[in-house]
Every structure is written in structure tokens, then in C-alpha cells.
Amino acid sequence: MSKKRILVVEDDKHLSKLIKYNMEKAGFDCITAPTGEIALKTLDRQPVDLIILDIMLPKMDGLQVCKQIKQDKKLAAIPIIMLTARGEEIDRIVGFELGADDYIVKPFSVRELVLRIKAILKRNKKEKIPQNILTADKLTIDISRHKVIAHKKEVELTLIEFKLLVLLMQRKGRVQSRDSLLNDVWDISSEVTTRTVDTHVKRLRQKLGKVGNLIETVRGIGYRFSDKE
Numbered sequence: 001m002s003k004k005r006i007l008v009v010e011d012d013k014h015l016s017k018l019i020k021y022n023m024e025k026a027g028f029d030c031i032t033a034p035t036g037e038i039a040l041k042t043l044d045r046q047p048v049d050l051i052i053l054d055i056m057l058p059k060m061d062g063l064q065v066c067k068q069i070k071q072d073k074k075l076a077a078i079p080i081i082m083l084t085a086r087g088e089e090i091d092r093i094v095g096f097e098l099g100a101d102d103y104i105v106k107p108f109s110v111r112e113l114v115l116r117i118k119a120i121l122k123r124n125k126k127e128k129i130p131q132n133i134l135t136a137d138k139l140t141i142d143i144s145r146h147k148v149i150a151h152k153k154e155v156e157l158t159l160i161e162f163k164l165l166v167l168l169m170q171r172k173g174r175v176q177s178r179d180s181l182l183n184d185v186w187d188i189s190s191e192v193t194t195r196t197v198d199t200h201v202k203r204l205r206q207k208l209g210k211v212g213n214l215i216e217t218v219r220g221i222g223y224r225f226s227d228k229e
Contacts, residue, residue, distance in 0.1 A: 003029040004049040036060035055084035070099035173227030
């Protein structure tokens, strides 16, 4: 089995070497890039399985790099962990809205970083397998039959509620901002606002009963379907 390749985009040479050492110790193949520009050129030359991306980079910052990666169809599926000394809520919101999968604030535990990387790669491997049946706790969705079962009872959902639930379950454990949900579920229009998302989530939770609690609110950002078994 080939090793998963990690790209570390970090301008701090000492930290970059430290991360690379620990990634290789954990069994990954690791390459580094000191700037966003070099990182993008590297991605053109060789595929990677995950990117650790510092926000505070010279010239092109990490948010710009993240945006450019997610706008490229060939690169968009690569998971990104944002790494930064800035821990303000607005930075996390922007990072998630641009498509980042996770966010770690410096100083951080290298062990925690490795565990998060493994969790994301494991989750992505599952997502690549087409799934017509989604399950979590006492909730089952049969996508092809457009059927939802909660606590052994069928739940009647509107088309939007069904699309919203499926999307959240398919992205289990990943924070979805209200804006991204509008884009992916509603195909956003000028008449639709983020308040619409909150209203539909509330109704969805009510219809699902106790398993509705699996849809977690991430304050100031949006929602996440719990990945706790």
C-alpha cells in the first residue's frame, strides 16, 4: 500500500521541518513548500492526499491559496487543514467557507494534528465509495428510494429537507457554513437568506425526533452532522 502524501505549506522553516519529521514518523510521505506560490506549482507537478496550510504566508496568504485550490476542479477534493497563530472566530468562519476541512491554532499538539489527519483521510476514503444507504445511530436514509427511517418509523420530508439531511450525513463530522448549505442545497438565489437554513434545520430536527440531535449547531458558522458513534 502506497503512503499517503501530505503537503505542508509553512514559511517557518523550523516548524515546517518539525511537522515533516512527525508526518514521516507517522507513516506519511511529506513534502513542504515555504510559500503559496510554490505550493500551487507543486500541486501542478504531483498529487497529494492532504494539505496542511498556514494562513500567515508571505505575499499570497493561506486563505487565498485555499480559495484557488478549491476553485480548481482537479484539486478541489483535496482536504485542507488550516494552520495559524490567529484564533479569532472570523478567521475560522472564512476558512470553513472557503472549503477548509479543519482548523488548528498554534501552538498545537503534533499528536493531535496526526490524529486529525488520519480522521480526515479515513472519512474521505469512505466518501469516495458511492453510498445509496446512509446510516447513523437509529437513522437510515435510502437515497435511491428517497426514504428516511428514524427509530424504525418512516419520516416524511420535503425535497429540500431530504437534500439537506443527505448532504449533512455525507459530510459527517465536517462543519458546513450556512452560505455553503445555501449554495449546495438551495442553489442560492437573491430571495433566500441564511435564516432559511436555520428554519429548515429546526424543522428537520423536529421531524427526526431524538436523532435530530445528531445535527449539531456550530456557533457563528453553521451546522455539522455528528461523527460520534
